[in-house]
Amino acid sequence: MAVLGAYRCIECNREAAELYRDYQRGVLRISICKSxxxxxxxxxxYDPVIILINAVLCKAQAYRHILFNTKINIHGKLGIFCLLxxxxxxxxxxxxxxxxxxPDDLIRYAKEWDFYRMFGIASLEQTSFLLGIFLTLWWMRPEMLKTKxxxxxxxxxxLLSSYGKLLLIPAVIWEHDYTPLCLAFIKVFVLISNSQAIRVTxxxxxxxxxxxxxxxxILENGVVCLFQKMGWDV
Ligand SMILES: [Zn+2]
Structure with a gap:
């Protein structure tokens, strides 16, 4: 028995019991939203590539499909990879x-340590950014964030909507005069995706x-300022 609320309509966000009905012998029919x-x-x-293109274009329907109607479970790994x-x-x-x-590279180990330090700092900044978002939403709309x-x-x-950070690597590897501009665009793109993800969720x-x-x-920059006051290179 299909449970109402297992899925969502990608057009109107209403809960749905099923995405399609199987009439046996290979006959499938897409469910129609009652609302x-x-x-x-x-x-x-649709082909996954089309879905990805629609997600890149920040279409709310594509976000609803990915978040509510699929079992994608790569957000943890993606989050760590983005931090890397x-x-x-x-x-x-x-x-x-x-x-x-x-030439005497003691320094190689120091460089390696620097990488882990940067990973730690990036993690703390990301955590404070997420914490700021959660606190604001929880404060403004407590009824939306009631359960775990x-x-x-x-x-x-x-985490999923921060996938744009993966573009940092090609932007840095193929370095050119416009790299700082590319990095700024990536930052803006990630923030737009985050905003759309919050809106849809x-x-x-x-x-x-x-x-x-x-x-x-603001919270993330507060943490950066704190690090700088402590004399850390961030
Ligand atoms: Zn609908």
Whole structure:
């Protein structure tokens, strides 16, 4: 027996019991939403590449499909990989700023340590960014974040929507005059994706996700300032 609420309509966000019905002998029929009379999830017929393109274009329907109607479970690994990308970028910038030509490479180990340090700092910054978002949303809309599963779904949405950080690596490897501009674009793209993910997950208007993101950024920058006051190179 299909449970109502197992899926969501990607058009109107209403809960649905099933995405398609199996009439046996290979006959399948896409379910129609009772509320908006459109297919509950047209993307189940689409190629993953098309879905990815729609997600890159920040279409709410594609986000709903990925978050509510699939069993994608790569957010943890993706989150760690994005942090590694960020740590690598910072580590590279640190190497550029401290050109040490000492042939006696004790320094190789110091460099390795620097990478782990950058990973730790990037993790703390990311945590404070997420914490800022959670606190704002929990404060403004406590009814939306009542249970543990609400928090987990929002965390999953935020981690998955940060996939744009993977672009940091090619941007740094193929370095050119416009690299700083590319990095700024990547940052903006990730923030837009995060905002769309919050909007879709909690079914909010456009304003509140941006408010949460701004507060997250303030908290993140507060942590950066704290590190700088402690004399750490970040
Ligand atoms: Zn609908």
């Amino acid at each position: 908006c009379q459109k297919p509950v999830d047209k993307y189940i017929e 990308c960020e740590a690598y970028l910072r580590w590279l910038q640190l190497q550029d700023s401290s050109q040490n030509t000492d 599963s609400d928090f987990i779904l929002l965390l999953k949405a935020l 909690l079914n909010l208007n456009r304003m509140l996700p941006w408010l949460a993101i701004i507060f997250g950024l």
